[in-house]
Amino acid sequence: MKIVILCGGDSPERDVSLVSGEAVAKALSRKHRVFKLDPVEKNFAEKLISLKPDCVFIALHGGKGENGVIQGFLETLNIPYTGSGVSASAICMNKIITKKILCFHNIPTPDFLIVQPDSFPSLPFPFPCVVKPANLGSTIGISIVKNEREMKTAIKKAFKLDRNVFIEKFIKGKEITIGIIGNEKIEVLPPIEIRTRRKLYDYTAKYKKGGSVHIIPPEINKKLLDKAKEYATETYKALGCSGCARMEIIIQDNGKMFILDVNTIPGFTPVSLLPDAAAHAGISFEELCEKLITLGLERCGKN
Numbered sequence: 001m002k003i004v005i006l007c008g009g010d011s012p013e014r015d016v017s018l019v020s021g022e023a024v025a026k027a028l029s030r031k032h033r034v035f036k037l038d039p040v041e042k043n044f045a046e047k048l049i050s051l052k053p054d055c056v057f058i059a060l061h062g063g064k065g066e067n068g069v070i071q072g073f074l075e076t077l078n079i080p081y082t083g084s085g086v087s088a089s090a091i092c093m094n095k096i097i098t099k100k101i102l103c104f105h106n107i108p109t110p111d112f113l114i115v116q117p118d119s120f121p122s123l124p125f126p127f128p129c130v131v132k133p134a135n136l137g138s139t140i141g142i143s144i145v146k147n148e149r150e151m152k153t154a155i156k157k158a159f160k161l162d163r164n165v166f167i168e169k170f171i172k173g174k175e176i177t178i179g180i181i182g183n184e185k186i187e188v189l190p191p192i193e194i195r196t197r198r199k200l201y202d203y204t205a206k207y208k209k210g211g212s213v214h215i216i217p218p219e220i221n222k223k224l225l226d227k228a229k230e231y232a233t234e235t236y237k238a239l240g241c242s243g244c245a246r247m248e249i250i251i252q253d254n255g256k257m258f259i260l261d262v263n264t265i266p267g268f269t270p271v272s273l274l275p276d277a278a279a280h281a282g283i284s285f286e287e288l289c290e291k292l293i294t295l296g297l298e299r300c301g302k303n
């Protein structure tokens with residue numbers, strides 16, 4: 001097949017995307033004719049159309065590559081692509097909408113409050129809490145705040161980055177991530193516990209060597225992990241994800257757990273979580289990339 005890998009882009013996660021794209025290109029080039037293309041390149045659309053790919057592998061993280069815009073563009077061109085479709089991509093990029101859908105389905109997510117611009121709310125839960133822009137990734141604009149003064153500063157900072165801002169209750173606990181692969185039929189990958197000495201599992205923790213460690217299996221009892229897998233599955237289905245996604249979950253000492261975040265285009269770098277989870281399920285990186293293409297073709301009705 002002829003596969004075009006989209007990587008780079010103009011989001012803050014550009015550098016990670018370039019590494020993901022390179023790894024995917026290497027994996028797929030054994031069996032396919034592979035072309036890498038960066039959406040910020042001059043004449044991107046013309047180049048893509050003239051390549052006439054059988055499938056596009058989207059290795060873009062954040063921004064237009066992950067929020068449904070690129071997906072909609074490919075739909076218009078009738079080109080099959082990997083990962084979630086337009087609506088699931090758009091929904092998962094907006095944390096407020098994601099949380100509203102999770103609440104509707106009774107899937108636990110930390111209590112939250114939507115903040116109106118230029119207003120400083122009284123909180124329905126105690127400090128500390130987390131101020132977040134709704135639409136950004138990579139922990140950009142996120143602040144843990146311990147008092148009203150910090151909260152106000154954090155809200156101002158978040159509104160500079162996004163029109164939609166919310167405050168979330170801080171959950172103390174162990175952080176795990178669960179990857180899922182599939183369309184209607186899904187495979188839940190082994191959970192990974194993420195440990196970092198940093199306050200947040202932020203960009204440095206994720207991508208710098210030694211920034212974090214992956215613990216597989218997590219040091220958490222099996223019953224709780226099974227429950228987390230159930231919630232991850234319900235989340236994937238409620239949000240209409242396809243191809244793959246990676247859910248982030250915090251588990252408190254008392255066993256209560258909360259879905260924190262859903263990533264529809266998780267990293268495909270050598271240190272990324274989804275490929276690591278897949279490897280522990282006996283799925284090599286090459287097989288994972290191949291599966292995502294098959295699932296993309298299936299979702300687009302080309303298989």
Ligand SMILES: Nc1ncnc2c1ncn2[C@@H]1O[C@H](COP(=O)(O)OP(=O)(O)OP(=O)(O)O)[C@@H](O)[C@H]1O
Pocket residue numbers: 110130132136137138139140142168169170171172175199200201202248250260261263
């Ligand atoms: N309510 C919370 N309670 C405790 N820790 C939190 C909370 N919200 C976020 N964090 C910490 O901050 C990190 C980043 O938060 P979140 O996943 O919401 O942001 P993000 O920008 O979408 O990150 P990414 O897209 O890189 O996954 C989490 O992985 C977690 O370590």
Ligand SMILES: [Mg+2]
Pocket residue numbers: 248261
């Ligand atoms: Mg996250």
